[in-house]
Amino acid sequence: MSPFVFVLWIIFMCCATAVTLALLSGLGGRRRSQKAEAKLRADWAQSTAALREEVNALRARVATLEKIVTDPAAQLKTEIERLR
Structure with missing residues (x-):
């Protein structure tokens, strides 16, 4: 085997x-x-589920606050305070 062929074989x-x-x-x-x-x-699904739970909890809190704000007794109290 010639040295040239040997070098080609190695390459x-x-x-x-x-x-x-x-x-x-x-x-x-x-x-x-x-x-x-x-x-x-899996991480994405887990974080999405956690965010959905948090959004549902916040929606419940907003609904409660809406009930408090739209309560006629609260409106009357606010008007009385404003008139003072």
Whole structure:
């Protein structure tokens, strides 16, 4: 085997190894990204549920405050205070 062919063979092996490693890490990267995406979706669902609960609690509080503000007795008291 001539030295030129030997050098070409070494270059070919290095390139083949680099391509193989890139393909293998790419497949592993996709698996990792799918796991990360699943975790993000679970976190997103959990935070969305917590926000929905908070919004429902705030709606209940606003409804209570609306009842207090629109109460005729409260309106009468406000008018009396304003007239003083």
